[in-house]
Amino acid sequence: MKKHITPHRGEVCRPDREQQNGHRGAVFWFTGLSGSGKSTIAHKVEKALFDEGRKAYVFDGDNVRHGLCGDLSFSREARAENIRRIAEVSKLFVENGIICMCAFITPLKSDRDRVRDIVGEGDFHEVYISCPVEVCEERDVKGYYKLAREGKIKNYTGISAPYEEPKNADIVIHSDRTSIDDSVQQVLDYVRECTANGK
Incomplete structure (x- = not known):
């Protein structure tokens, strides 16, 4: 607790919001190499949940870098801060009873553990989108692997920087x-199970 800062509690609490939403809030943290399909799967799950009338939102690595984390570099420290900010924001979303999906490479176990600590054990769910780097590189949707191979992107996960598999x-x-x-259906079934009221 910071000195001289006291959290203010309003009249509406999380259970009230979750009851109104018809589901629990939770964070589903999609980790995996670039090109593994994290964002694609997360956004398709979001659309399915939206069509069912559920409140869901996706935080995507590239999108967040344009706003909330636009001031951060790609140093080790800045990447950790990027993840910390998203963890804190997603925790606020969960308090609002929202199903929050975060698609971030998050290559280091220490950073993923930090997110789990911030969000809270019961609200954090790690979704590992596993895919060999060779397959991700063949897809190379954003052209980053090519640039990394050419040395134009330094410390690129899977090429010149490690990925610690969950x-x-x-x-x-x-x-x-x-x-x-099938991938979307598997994740969707898991999300439904974890966010059902009464769990």
Whole structure:
């Protein structure tokens, strides 16, 4: 608790919001290499939840870099701060009873553990979108792997920087051998189960 700062509690609490929404709030943290399908799957899950009348929102790595984290570089410290900010914002969304999906590479276990600590054990769900770097590089949707191979992007995860594979993710999707539709359905079923009122 910071000195001389006292949190203010309003008249509407999280259970009130969740009851009105018809579901619990939670954070689903999509981790995996660039090109693994994190954002694609997260956004399709968001659309399915929206069509069902649920309140859901996706935080995407590139989008956040244009606004909230636009002042940050790509140094190790700045990347950690980028993740910390998203964790704090997603926690606020959860308090509002919203299903929050965060699609960030988050290559280091220490950063993912920090997010879990900020959000809270019961509200944090790690979604590992597993895909071999060779397959991600073949897709190279954004052209980043090519630039990394040419040395134009330094410390690129999977090429010149490590990715620490999650050992105990809550759900693992092998996007190199599972169709997009099946991947989305698996995640969607898991999200529904975790956010059902009464759980």
